[in-house]
Structure formats: structure tokens, C-alpha cells
Amino acid sequence: MLGSGIIKGLAVTAKNFVGSFHDPERLPTVEYPEKRLTLPEAYRSFPFLVFDGENAIDGLRCVACKMCENECPPQCIYIIPERDEKGRPVKKPKVFDIDLSVCMGCQICVEVCPFDSIKMDQVFEVAATNRFEGLIAHREMLAKSNTYYHQIRPTEAAEVDTRLAEEKRLAEEKAKAAAAAKAAAAAKAAAAPKPVATTAPASATAPAAAPASPAKPAVAAPSPSPSSSSSAAAPMAAAPKPPATTP
Amino acid sequence: MTATLERLPLLVRDWITGFFPEPVRWLVSGLLAIVAILAVFGLYFAYLTLAERKFLGRFQNRPGPNRTGPFGLLQPFADAVKALTKEDIVPQAADKLLHFLAPCLVVAFGLISFAVIPFGRYLIPVDLDAAVLYFFAAGVSSELALFMAGWASHNKYSMISAMRALAQLISYELPLLLAVVPVIMLSGTLSTSKIVVAQGGWTFGIIPHWNVLTPWGFAGFFIFMIAAVAETNRSPFDLPEAESELIAGHLTEYSGFKYALFFMAEYFGMSALCGLGVTLFLGGWQAPIDILQVVPSYVWFMVKLSCVIFCLMWVRATLLRLRIDQLTRLAWKFLVPLGLINLGNAAFWHLSADWSGPLQIVRWAISAAVIVIPFVLIGRTLSSGLAPRTYRYAT
Numbered sequence: 001m002l003g004s005g006i007i008k009g010l011a012v013t014a015k016n017f018v019g020s021f022h023d024p025e026r027l028p029t030v031e032y033p034e035k036r037l038t039l040p041e042a043y044r045s046f047p048f049l050v051f052d053g054e055n056a057i058d059g060l061r062c063v064a065c066k067m068c069e070n071e072c073p074p075q076c077i078y079i080i081p082e083r084d085e086k087g088r089p090v091k092k093p094k095v096f097d098i099d100l101s102v103c104m105g106c107q108i109c110v111e112v113c114p115f116d117s118i119k120m121d122q123v124f125e126v127a128a129t130n131r132f133e134g135l136i137a138h139r140e141m142l143a144k145s146n147t148y149y150h151q152i153r154p155t156e157a158a159e160v161d162t163r164l165a166e167e168k169r170l171a172e173e174k175a176k177a178a179a180a181a182k183a184a185a186a187a188k189a190a191a192a193p194k195p196v197a198t199t200a201p202a203s204a205t206a207p208a209a210a211p212a213s214p215a216k217p218a219v220a221a222p223s224p225s226p227s228s229s230s231s232a233a234a235p236m237a238a239a240p241k242p243p244a245t246t247p
Numbered sequence: 248m249t250a251t252l253e254r255l256p257l258l259v260r261d262w263i264t265g266f267f268p269e270p271v272r273w274l275v276s277g278l279l280a281i282v283a284i285l286a287v288f289g290l291y292f293a294y295l296t297l298a299e300r301k302f303l304g305r306f307q308n309r310p311g312p313n314r315t316g317p318f319g320l321l322q323p324f325a326d327a328v329k330a331l332t333k334e335d336i337v338p339q340a341a342d343k344l345l346h347f348l349a350p351c352l353v354v355a356f357g358l359i360s361f362a363v364i365p366f367g368r369y370l371i372p373v374d375l376d377a378a379v380l381y382f383f384a385a386g387v388s389s390e391l392a393l394f395m396a397g398w399a400s401h402n403k404y405s406m407i408s409a410m411r412a413l414a415q416l417i418s419y420e421l422p423l424l425l426a427v428v429p430v431i432m433l434s435g436t437l438s439t440s441k442i443v444v445a446q447g448g449w450t451f452g453i454i455p456h457w458n459v460l461t462p463w464g465f466a467g468f469f470i471f472m473i474a475a476v477a478e479t480n481r482s483p484f485d486l487p488e489a490e491s492e493l494i495a496g497h498l499t500e501y502s503g504f505k506y507a508l509f510f511m512a513e514y515f516g517m518s519a520l521c522g523l524g525v526t527l528f529l530g531g532w533q534a535p536i537d538i539l540q541v542v543p544s545y546v547w548f549m550v551k552l553s554c555v556i557f558c559l560m561w562v563r564a565t566l567l568r569l570r571i572d573q574l575t576r577l578a579w580k581f582l583v584p585l586g587l588i589n590l591g592n593a594a595f596w597h598l599s600a601d602w603s604g605p606l607q608i609v610r611w612a613i614s615a616a617v618i619v620i621p622f623v624l625i626g627r628t629l630s631s632g633l634a635p636r637t638y639r640y641a642t
């Protein structure tokens with residue numbers, strides 16, 4: 001009959017109206033600034049840098065290898081590695097900036113980082129009053145603790161932690177073996193006074209990195225021998241940024 | 248106590264006019280009525296906009312405005328401040344005088360129709376003998392103002408919208424009047440206050456003698472409300488301001504407070520038409536049950552008015568906008584024939600007024616059949632071939 005469709009429609013809206021007063025299903029609005037939805041674990045916004053321990057800057061896992069800088073599609077990461085007084089890189093970023101107005105949240109930097117030191121954050125309220133400097137996130141702002149990482153993505157952070165622990169264990173074993181070998185070599189070389197001069201610089205660089213990140217040197221030891229050597233070998237040559245140097 | 252409450256507005260008026268010398272008292276009391284209408288319906292308008300937004304929100308599963316003040320109660324004032332502080336733009340090519348005049352006139356015409364609505368037992372601004380006639384004369388002129396707005400804007404969208412408004416007005420004025428005529432026939436008067444009095448009384452103290460509770464009255468009310476929605480240009484008949492086709496129709500070239508005035512006029516027009524509907528069909532200020540007469544009559548009027556307006560909001564939240572040909576077809580092929588049949592129905596009801604006993608049941612049955620059968624038949628012919636719709640490409 002004419003009008004029955006209208007009555008059906010009216011019934012639907014009436015159900016909505018009445019339901020909105022008692023049935024949360026029919027009033028799904030979350031009044032945002034006061035109430036918030038819990039974000040899904042996989043939600044991501046912008047990258048941040050993970051640090052271990054208490055000190056945000058000293059504990060950074062990042063070794064300033066610049067892999068993320070090179071891979072970032074819109075080129076919004078800018079890194080200057082830290083150097084000691086003699087001008088040698090110390091595997092720390094001195095400047096680590098991400099331009100949030102350019103970052104597209106693609107997560108490629110996270111994928112390429114060999115040290116699990118850059119991860120995607122869940123902060124989405126990044127409004128600033130200045131659209132140039134205001135949206136450039138500096139090292140201090142980007143550094144967030146591992147605890148925070150555990151808070152926002154427990155599963156992923158736990159995986160990363162076990163992986164890092166495993167790598168650390170392997171590295172320690174390797175270091176122990178190396179130390180044993182070295183001790184043997186040293187014992188053998190003790191007879192001859194000459195080789196002491198050659199081992200000295202090698203042992204000098206290791207302690208320089210060691211105090212900076214307590215958990216780090218062991219992790220850094222196994223894989224990054226190519227990267228550390230390249231960054232050490234070409235500090236001047238790397239200054240003009242190549243568009244993409246995929247290793 | 249009840250009598251005092253009932254007469255309270257009158258007492259206040261007499262108290263105020265008492266301060267003035269005898270010769271100007273009529274003028275003062277007239278002005279007071281205007282001020283009262285402006286104040287009451289101004290505030291009513293303000294909160295109607297808020298209520299509409301809130302209710303529409305609820306109908307669409309969202310809470311509606313709730314940021315300004317507690318529960319968003321200050322929203323109308325924030326809107327008013329916003330409208331007042333916005334720049335008032337007049338297009339260069341516009342007819343400056345008419346462009347300015349249109350919003351003023353549209354509000355004025357919306358307001359003058361309030362003059363003949365009996366808000367309470369003793370509350371009627373002007374008790375005219377030909378009140379219904381006056382009401383429609385005033386109501387129709389507001390469409391003139393709409394056309395003025397469309398014409399003066401010198402904008403093709405405004406113009407098309409104004410044309411549509413006129414087409415819509417002419418189409419729906421007829422069913423509106425046809426729905427009203429039976430009431431006038433049966434109560435034998437054009438005066439709104441007498442029509443309300445004629446609907447007084449209760450059967451067994453609980454069934455009121457409102458016109459809507461008779462077959463012809465129900466059909467009349469139904470036709471009246473559909474036509475009233477169309478007359479006030481509200482969804483689903485809001486063709487003159489169809490945003491998707493005409494930007495904002497006749498409002499396209501208006502900004503700032505003039506824009507707000509059009510909205511005010513729309514709500515005034517809606518309140519006035521619904522007020523007339525309440526007066527003619529829902530017993531005006533009469534209480535629904537005998538014992539509820541302790542509540543003052545003007546409260547009943549406002550309650551009924553608000554209920555009717557709420558139904559309009561409900562309809563607005565539910566239905567889609569019609570196309571212009573569907574709109575006029577609905578008026579000419581459906582509402583006008585039904586209205587004419589209803590006229591005959593009312594005549595039958597009038598002639599069979601002295602039937603009693605079992606004949607009373609026969610009277611009701613005949614009267615109901617006279618209106619239901621044409622409704623079904625016309626509905627069937629109108630929708631034959633239109634439904635159910637088959638979609639060739641979509642599944």
C-alpha cells in the first residue's frame with residue numbers, strides 16, 4: 001500500500017532516536033577530547049627513536065648509520081652523526097630530525113633499520129603553531145623509552161626484545177671466543193714486543209663506544225662491521241647525500 | 248487557582264496597560280501582544296533550531312551539538328553572535344532594495360500569521376471573524392518574499408529556486424485549503440477561536456471531540472500536514488534550497504544576519520502552520536482529558552505544537568528529497584483528489600449528524616470507507632509500474 005515504505009522508514013529512525021538514549025550500539029559517537037578509543041596495536045602515525053635505560057640521548061639505539069635517511073621516500077629524515085674530539089664518528093646521531101609535515105608514515109625507515117632503533121609511534125595530536133620549525137621533530141622529541149614502546153605495541157616490542165637479547169647473547173659468545181683467541185694470540189705475541197702497537201688502536205676504539213651505550217656494543221659488534229667501516233671510511237664523501245644508496 | 252493561572256497573561260497585560268492613560272490603552276495592549284509573540288516565539292525559534300539539530304542527531308545516531316554550554320544549550324546564542332558578526336555581502340548585480348527587503352518581508356509575513364492563532368482560552372492576539380482566510384493570505388505572501396529574494400539576487404540558482412518555490416506553493420496551496428475547508432464546513436465558522444471552542448467536550452471524560460478523531464478529520468489532518476511541510480519548504484519538500492542542485496537556492500547570495508532571518512522565517516512559518524493545524528484538527532488549547540483541564544490552556548497549546556513540530560523533524564530525518572515532477576505529481580494527482588473526496592466525506596458527516604445508536608457505527612464505517620478506499624486505489628494507480636524497482640546493472 002502507498003505509504004507503507006514511509007512508515008517503515010519512520011520506524012527505523014524512531015528506533016534510532018529511542019535507542020540513542022539507552023543503547024550504546026545506536027549512539028556510537030566517542031566524544032573525543034574527553035573520551036578516547038584505545039588505539040589498535042597496529043595503528044601507526046610517525047616514527048620515533050627507541051632508547052634503553054634512563055638517559056634518553058645516551059641510551060638511543062640508533063647508531064646514525066643513515067640507512068633510514070637514504071631509504072625514506074620523501075627524504076624527510078636528516079641525520080648528522082656524532083663525532084668525538086678527533087673527528088671520528090661515535091655511532092650516535094648528533095642531529096636526528098624528522099619533518100613531520102613531509103613524513104607520510106610509510107614505515108620504510110622502520111623496515112630498513114638494522115638495529116630496531118626506529119619504530120612507529122601512535123601519537124596523532126601533533127598540531128603546531130608554526131608549520132615550518134614547529135613540525136620538525138628533533139632528537140630529544142623523538143627519543144622515547146623502550147617502556148613506552150612496550151606500552152603502545154606490547155607484542156611487537158616483546159619480539160624485538162627477544163631478538164635483541166638473542167643477538168646480544170650471540171655477540172657475547174663471539175666476543176668471548178674472540179677474546180679467548182686474542183688472549184691466546186697475545187700470549188703468543190708476548191714473546192715479541194712489536195705487535196703491541198698494532199693492537200692498541202683496536203682496543204682504544206672499543207672502549208670509546210662502550211660507555212656511551214651499555215647494551216649496545218655487543219649488539220653492534222656482529223652485523224654492522226660493513227656499515228661501521230663504511231661510515232668510518234667515508235665521512236667526507238657521504239656529505240653530499242646520494243639519492244638512494246641501497247646496500 | 249486554575250482560573251488565575253489561566254488568566255495570568257491577561258492580568259499581566261491589564262497591569263501593564265494600567266500605567267497608561269485610557270486613550271492609548273488599546274495601542275499598548277496591541278504592542279504588548281506583538282512583544283509577547285516576538286519574545287516567546289523568538290526564544291521558541293532559538294531553541295527549536297537547537298532541538299532540531301539535537302533530534303536530527305539522535306535520529307542519525309549521533310549526539311548533536313553539545314559543546315556550547317551545558318548540553319549545548321547556549322548554541323542558539325552562539326549562532327546568533329556568529330550570524331551578526333559575519334560580513335553582509337550584497338552582490339554587485341543584485342537589486343539592492345529588493346535584496347534587502349526580501350528577508351525582512353519574509354520574517355514579517357511569517358510573524359503576522361501568528362496574529363490569529365488562539366494560544367489559549369483567552370489568548371488570541373486578534374480575534375478575527377475571517378481568521379482562517381487571513382492566515383492563508385498572510386502565509387502565501389511569504390512565498391512572494393521568497394521569490395523576491397530569488398529574483399533580487401541576480402543569480403541563476405536563486406532564480407531557479409524561486410521558480411520552484413512558486414510551483415511548489417501553487418501546487419500545495421490547493422490541498423492545504425481543501426484540507427481546511429471541511430473543518431470550516433462542520434464548525435460553520437472561519438474564526439479560529441470558535442473552531443477551537445467547537446472541538447471542546449469529552450466522551451466519557453477521556454475521548455476528546457477533536458476533529459482529528461473523526462475519519463474526515465484524520466484524512467484532513469494528514470493532507471494538511473503534508474501540504475504544510477511543502478508550504479514551509481522543509482525536507483522532504485525542500486526543493487527551493489536543494490543544496491545538491493542549487494547550492495542554497497534563494498539563500499545563495501545571502502550571508503550574515505539576512506541568512507539567519509530566512510531561517511527564522513522558515514521556523515516562524517512552520518510554527519504558525521503547525522499552530523493552525525493544532526487549532527483546526529487537534530483541538531487547539533483544549534486539554535486531551537477532562538481532568539487535565541487544571542493545566543492552563545496555553546500550556547496545552549504549546550505542548551501540542553511542539554509534538555507536531557517534533558513529528559516534522561522526524562519526517563525530515565527519515566525521508567529523502569523529492570524531484571520537482573514527483574512533488575507536483577503528489578500534489579495534483581494524490582492530495583487534491585483526496586482532498587476533494589474528503590470534502591464530500593465531511594458533507595456526509597455533517598448530514599448524518601443526527602444518526603444515533605447502531606447507525607452511529609454505520610456512519611463511522613461509511614465515512615472511513617469513503618476515505619480509505621480512494622486512498623488505496625489512487626495509491627495503487629500512482630505507484631503502478633514504479634515499484635518494485637529493478638536495477639539492471641546493480642545487483
Ligand code: SF4
Pocket residue numbers: 047071072073074075076077098102103104105106107108109110
Ligand atoms: S615513515 Fe616513511 S616517510 Fe616517514 S620518516 Fe619513515 S621512511 Fe620517511
Ligand code: SF4
Pocket residue numbers: 061062063064065066067068069079112113114115116117118
Ligand atoms: S637506520 Fe636505524 S640506526 Fe640507522 S640511522 Fe636510521 S634509525 Fe639510526
